[in-house]
Amino acid sequence: MKDLKIEYQDGKLVELNIDGVSFNGVTAITFSHEVGETLPTVSLTFPLGIGERLVPARPYPKNLRTINI
Numbered sequence: 001m002k003d004l005k006i007e008y009q010d011g012k013l014v015e016l017n018i019d020g021v022s023f024n025g026v027t028a029i030t031f032s033h034e035v036g037e038t039l040p041t042v043s044l045t046f047p048l049g050i051g052e053r054l055v056p057a058r059p060y061p062k063n064l065r066t067i068n069i
Helices: none
Strands: 004-009 012-018 028-032 041-045
Touching: 004 028
Parallel strands: none
Antiparallel strands: 004 012, 028 041
């Protein structure tokens, strides 16, 4: 994650954008980051059954990295 934008107006979420991808219909956001200690973590909650279908993500190869354990 390089860019994160969360915007509220009049107490309502009007924009949630992560690396150029907008998220609509979010019902809960959790953000955690200890500077210099951990990578930023964002958890999102979406309601199901509101008429939209879930679509598998298509990751861009340039954004993928290998983690060796």
